[in-house]
Amino acid sequence: MDFVPLGLATDLVILTVRDAALQVLLIRRGIAPYRGRWALPGGFVRENEDLEETARRELTEETGLATDRIHLEQIATYGAPRRDPRGRVVSVAYLALVPDLPTPVAGTDAESARWVPAPDLLADPARLAFDHHQILTEAVERARAKLEYSPLAAAFCPPEFTISELRTIYEAVWGTPLDPRNFHRKVTKTPGFVEPTATTTTRDGGRPAQLFRRGPATTLHPPMTRA
Amino acid sequence: MDFVPLGLATDLVILTVRDAALQVLLIRRGIAPYRGRWALPGGFVRENEDLEETARRELTEETGLATDRIHLEQIATYGAPRRDPRGRVVSVAYLALVPDLPTPVAGTDAESARWVPAPDLLADPARLAFDHHQILTEAVERARAKLEYSPLAAAFCPPEFTISELRTIYEAVWGTPLDPRNFHRKVTKTPGFVEPTATTTTRDGGRPAQLFRRGPATTLHPPMTRA
């Protein structure tokens, strides 16, 4: 067996929608290399640990979230020989979509972890450590694409949500305004996307809005369309 | 640095369309484990070798193809602790789309490498070694999805091709018949998908068909639609 010496790690792109904007969880590096710079959270795979298991462990460590209900998917693997100055480290990137947390970043101090608006980061390729700009770019594009044909936008929402709240997710992730009236019709008529609950809320002001839950669909027919 | 001992490999799902069917290149394993069983071609990543570089090297070794013009993309990484009985091996899977080769499998003997129809393999989860059935399944699904919104079907064709030949690709990959007349209109009217050449051919019989080249588009608007 050709065991070339290398480290295997996972990096996480943890996305949420806060203040009507798509935001990424970053940590500030306390040690070299890239000390003091912002980076994606991540860590090494342990012996007898599955890759997704590593990613879920990191996710819990960074957010304090019970990881069961969180959407987590693999994005891609980055293995350029010199991507880490310490030596050969191959990293499997994962994308996590989390609801806007009441407790922002539990378990870590505010100095070393924070939410940063995704557009700011995407606009500046030099702001993140390692090749994390590229990883972030591909992860965000994946998230944007997935909102089209999957009901994943609901992964950003609490268990019960209004159609407006769901629309806010789409607008934040895609960065485009959507017509509230057509959006409402489209979402409620797409089979399995959302299911009505018996209750309503006025938390968004104005006329009471009906609350919905995620439906059973895994793909949307027809898909939502970006402008 | 936590260097857990493990092997890093790439596995290749090499697809082509032959005899109007989607086919996969398999090799017969000469050594344990899974000796005598069919498996995806693959091999270990070398020191200072990029992951895609490994994949291209394997591709050339198995097919004898100059790898420059071949479409190659990463699918996913498989790292379950016991997926390889020899020890911990993490594998990065790649998808390659190649035109129907005049010389089928150059550089290897016919005993140990052959094209196998994809539907046969997909239908039987136990036929391939390791977790290769799962890898194949995800790779084929990726290829099917990509034909919808990218001009990648042309990667299965020679540099110049007729609309019918392109349609054959879609029918083989998707496993559904398409209306030749609507397909023709759709393809020729989608901006940047194909570009006409000045020449025609009668290699498919009947009225001479115009030959086309790949156009400059990277995504198709509107997308092709599966039945």
Next chain:
DNA sequence: TCAAAAGTGTTCCTGCTACACCCATGA
């Protein structure tokens, strides 16, 4: 009574499906 958000109706237009029809070659 007014502002604000929820939700419905309607019109126009694009794009897909189905299929009738004509075209250009080889046998």
Next chain:
DNA sequence: TCATGGGTGTAGCAGGAACACTTTTGA
């Protein structure tokens, strides 16, 4: 002249975009 595949026209329908309009609350 006929079989074979290439290619165009067109009618009908489904879904999206735009926007007028009604509903139900809190201030």
